[in-house]
Amino acid sequence: MITDKKKAREIIARRVALELNDGDLVNLGIGIPTLVGNYLPENIHIFLQSENGVIGMGGAPEEGYENPDMNNAGGQPSTFLPGAMAFDSATSFGFIRGGHLDATVLGALEVDQRGHLANWMIPGKLIPGMGGAMDLVTGAKRVIVSMTHTKKGGKSKIVNECKLPLTSIRKVDLIVTEAAFIEVTDEGLLLREIGPETTVEEVQQMTDAQMTISDDLKTMKL
Amino acid sequence: MKKKLIETNQISEMIQDGSTLMIGGFLGDGTPEMILDAIVEAGCSDLTVIGNDTGFPGRGIGKLISAKLVKKVMVSHIGTNPETQKQMIDGELEVELVPQGTLAEQVRAGGFGLGGILTPTGLGTTVEDDKQRITVNGREFLVEMAVKADFALIKAKKADYFGNLVYNLTAQNFNPLMALAASVTIAETEELVPVGGLSPNEVRTPHTAVDYLIRGGRG
Numbered sequence: 001m002i003t004d005k006k007k008a009r010e011i012i013a014r015r016v017a018l019e020l021n022d023g024d025l026v027n028l029g030i031g032i033p034t035l036v037g038n039y040l041p042e043n044i045h046i047f048l049q050s051e052n053g054v055i056g057m058g059g060a061p062e063e064g065y066e067n068p069d070m071n072n073a074g075g076q077p078s079t080f081l082p083g084a085m086a087f088d089s090a091t092s093f094g095f096i097r098g099g100h101l102d103a104t105v106l107g108a109l110e111v112d113q114r115g116h117l118a119n120w121m122i123p124g125k126l127i128p129g130m131g132g133a134m135d136l137v138t139g140a141k142r143v144i145v146s147m148t149h150t151k152k153g154g155k156s157k158i159v160n161e162c163k164l165p166l167t168s169i170r171k172v173d174l175i176v177t178e179a180a181f182i183e184v185t186d187e188g189l190l191l192r193e194i195g196p197e198t199t200v201e202e203v204q205q206m207t208d209a210q211m212t213i214s215d216d217l218k219t220m221k222l
Numbered sequence: 223m224k225k226k227l228i229e230t231n232q233i234s235e236m237i238q239d240g241s242t243l244m245i246g247g248f249l250g251d252g253t254p255e256m257i258l259d260a261i262v263e264a265g266c267s268d269l270t271v272i273g274n275d276t277g278f279p280g281r282g283i284g285k286l287i288s289a290k291l292v293k294k295v296m297v298s299h300i301g302t303n304p305e306t307q308k309q310m311i312d313g314e315l316e317v318e319l320v321p322q323g324t325l326a327e328q329v330r331a332g333g334f335g336l337g338g339i340l341t342p343t344g345l346g347t348t349v350e351d352d353k354q355r356i357t358v359n360g361r362e363f364l365v366e367m368a369v370k371a372d373f374a375l376i377k378a379k380k381a382d383y384f385g386n387l388v389y390n391l392t393a394q395n396f397n398p399l400m401a402l403a404a405s406v407t408i409a410e411t412e413e414l415v416p417v418g419g420l421s422p423n424e425v426r427t428p429h430t431a432v433d434y435l436i437r438g439g440r441g
Contacts, residue, residue: 050392051248051322052248052249052251052392052395053248053392053394053395054391054392067391068251068393069251069252069379069390069391069392069393070391070392071248071249071251071392073248074249075248075249075250075251075278075302080391086391086392086394087394088326088394088395088396088397088398088399088426089248089274089322089323089325089326089395089396089399090326090327090329090330090399092323092326092395093322093323093326093327096323097323097341097342097343127300127307127310127317127319128299128300128301129275129297129298129299129300129301129319130298130299130319130321130322130349131275131298131299131301131322132298132321132322132323133321134321134323134324134343134344134347134349135321135322135323135324135343138342138343138344138345139323139342139343165347165348166346166347167347168343168345168346168347169345169346169347170342
């Protein structure tokens with residue numbers, strides 16, 4: 001079991017990076033999803049889409065080279081790669097909702113065994129709003145949840161049924177944590193890989209949801 | 223032809239208490255900060271604000287929130303402004319949260335003469351409450367109404383004296399959509415050039431959509 005947080009985040013980002021294909025148009029959420037860009041295999045080039053109206057977004061600029069009109073969807077200074085372009089919010093969400101986005105990688109507060117995701121509010125506690133999350137989960141060709149397996153205190157984020165308000169009734173496709181690579185199938189959750197230094201028993205203990213274990217269970221190759 | 227260039231103090235004479243404002247920008251990027259400063263100075267109150275988010279305390283729409291001039295916001299995100307959340311919890315501010323793509327389309331529809339839009343976003347979530355669901359070709363959609371405003375307050379990189387507007391990179395966002403969706407559109411521009419000084423190819427909002435211009439700098 002991986003307990004070091006930094007290591008856990010790196011494992012998740014590395015594993016998700018292997019799911020992306022050359023030429024994909026991808027939206028990476030804030031937090032762990034943003035790290036995915038750092039671990040792409042050498043021959044894989046993807047185009048990053050950002051809700052605020054960009055395709056071809058790069059990483060953070062060198063200090064002193066920030067452009068105040070070149071930000072990411074978190075409002076942080078960013079860069080444009082050669083070939084990038086900017087557009088308005090309706091066009092941006094046309095790409096997201098219209099089925100033109102190959103993948104969206106985002107975090108979750110809870111995911112349940114049907115593949116439903118909740119990631120935009122905790123009633124009475126935390127109400128940031130959905131931003132672009134509902135459109136992303138509803139419209140992207142592939143929805144990849146990347147998150148640590150448990151909450152602070154060790155409670156499972158993968159539950160039988162989401163108690164928090166849902167982001168979408170569109171099922172996610174994959175759940176990637178430091179401990180598990182889970183595919184959401186029509187029959188429910190399928191554990192296909194376990195994380196490094198992790199046992200199946202540990203994954204089962206960390207997971208509240210019902211889960212089938214693949215006959216071909218592997219350890220993540222990173 | 224009417225001169226469009228005005229001073230910021232003229233804005234406060236135009237905007238009445240209780241007005242509905244569309245304000246461009248994404249976390250403050252592409253928000254007309256000088257116009258918002260003028261509204262704060264004038265103390266217009268009971269405003270309804272439609273925008274992507276409520277910015278940060280003291281930046282973007284956050285300026286109006288901090289000054290307690292707003293009674294209702296219709297936005298996709300308030301997570302970067304703790305003051306919005308505090309006023310909401312204290313019952314001083316009504317917050318309607320809208321999926322970002324839905325909001326963009328509602329504004330576009332408002333400006334483009336449509337009654338609303340059909341979107342799959344929000345189906346089966348709390349966003350669907352009190353809304354109509356309809357089926358088209360076997361697919362389900364939510365009916366989301368067009369929105370309009372009394373004023374659109376937008377930000378451009380460049381304008382000519384006619385009011386043709388050019389936007390800059392990620393400062394574009396909601397601005398060109400809002401330009402058409404209000405009774406009165408006021409654009410703050412970083413640069414003002416003579417008529418003919420903009421390539422027709424780079425103009426994103428035609429001048430006929432713009433009623434007034436404010437010469438700004440960077441907020």
